[in-house]
Amino acid sequence: MTVMEQRGAYRPTPPPAWQPRTDPAPLLPDAEPYRVLGTKAADRADTELLRTLYARLVRGRRYNAQATALTKQGRLAVYPSSTGQEACEIAAALALEERDWLFPSYRDTLAVVSRGVDPVEALTLLRGDWHTGYDPYEHRVAPLSTPLATQLPHAVGLAHAARLKGDDVVALAMVGDGGTSEGDFHEALNFAAVWRAPVVFLVQNNGFAISVPLDKQTAAPSLAHKAVGYGMPGRLVDGNDAAAVHEVLSDAVRHARAGGGPTLVEAVTYRVDAHTNADDATRYRGDAEVETWRRHDPVELLERELTERGLLDEDGIRAAREDAETMAADLRARMNQDPELDPLELFDHVYAEPTPQLREQRDQLRAELAAEAETAARQTGAPEGGRR
């Protein structure tokens, strides 16, 4: 006799019928990352767009190389290269309209530059300066975020505010695979879904968070799958396929703008360079793995597509490279000038009005600078002067 039978008279009342609130099927990502280049889908692609993407990718690759070189010369304090990830950076930024906003993390300099920010200004923080360099309102680019995922709720809040004001602005928020483990990632996605905020979350899954591989970061089938639990669609895309990234991001942006709410996009890509110039990648991965990914290079994929379709020839390739060289030479020349920092400005932007305490401390530093200048003047035998 079972326990139930012993109880005899026990008749459980049936619970109220349970209905899922959202059909999860349409929210689920594809099993394979979406691809355009080298597939039939490429026939539909806008050839002008492909050409633009190509020119930008070549520039982006050169920018990464130049910035990395500048770290070796001590001109940049640090540079987290996005070599191998240029397609995500550039195609995603190009999917936005001018009125939209970008919320980048520290690795997303190329996306920032794609929005029109001056390449030198985009490097200000990484150079070792105290501020972020550019005016966020000029190109609608939030400051680069160093703490992981913390900029994601900002994107949600801004998009939400824009919608409340009746503006059809979309926010694109970028995060790495490691960043998806942070609480702010969860909170941002949840808020965005509940508020149906016009936000697109782009996870650049480049395989590693510094040294930690994806399988130690998450047990989820894919990062795009995480979307379903929040009630938003998840999309999986080949992050080295610029045309595919552009298409998927454009879809998501359109969906958000039309009031459809947020989308989570996972772009599968690879970080070919080390985490930053300060990292030794040989400690956690082998050359063979890197080689495999090098053969699936975003610049080459697009170059092959364009060449095979007769949209690009040797001259076109040379022209793109020359254009990138010009950009690099300009970047080099301007980064080689010593920036002029005013230490007293440190006190100017803590509050709208400095507190009495900050005024005192500014006076103290001013006096120290004056004393320094006097000593320097005495030592060089130059007439006394300097800042007071």
Added chain:
Amino acid sequence: MTTVAAKPATMAQALTRALRDAMAADPGVHVLGEDVGTLGGVFRVTDGLAAEFGEDRCTDTPLAEAGILGTAVGMAMYGLRPVVEMQFDAFAYPAFEQVVSHVTKMRNRTRGKMPLPLTIRVPYGGGIGGVEHHSDSSEAYYMATPGLHVVTPATVADAYGLLRASIASDDPVVFLEPKRLYWSKDAWNPEEPASVEPMGRAVVRRSGRSATLITYGPSLAVCMEAAEAARAEGWDLEVVDLRSLVPFDDETVCASVRRTGRAVVVHESGSFGGPGGEIAARVTERCFHHLEAPVLRVAGFDIPYPPPMLERHHLPGVDRILDAVGRLQWEAES
């Protein structure tokens, strides 16, 4: 303006009124937090705002403090003036990263281009018999974070005036609401609510000659009571209500200490690494030659906030203050 007779009002009512007036005056003011809408907040400070201004202006958010503050940052970036409610002091900690890494730095790291006008309301302190995590005094954490204003009212008039000033400020403000004063009443004229000192200024609540009690928020009433009691022992105590911890009003505090020559700092939060150490050091640095005795601190113990059944032993009360005042007869003893 018509003159309305001052009637008793609670601090919670004055706070509600401040939010309502700020929302009516500026469509950019948005209130968000846990349970702030239909319920009106667990302390009813946001009572009626959702009904009056709609759920887009007074929003029940998902239960996530970092998300609440993080999205408020984005809203402020887009030109709104969010006022967020953290339900209790100790539940604001998940949002602390947003405070430290973004809220306090956005103006600075954008060289003044992106100021964040947002107000973070935090009910704080004990004395209401709350269970654990419901009675923390978190002011030292906020004080130690440059880029924030930190204010805390001790009177009904200040609750209104300081909250309006916080919402109007172009900088982020942590607005600490002493929980145990929510239901305290003062005569308050809602028609002339602006007659308070601006943010950043301390106020002498009681003048005296023999020593200064320096305090704020929940401890003001205790200090006033102690000052009355001290008269019997021949002490004529001055009581300074700081009102603003950042910026700190050295001028008012030091002017008082120079007059009286003796000072005791009184607060509920722990002594070690607490606000009192900073205040005592500032006073000593500036008033050393006027001091007849070391600056003393009467504070909570350096223990996790005790359970309700024991909290009266922790909170600085009149006796502990009077005891410290007695110890100010330094010269005579040494």
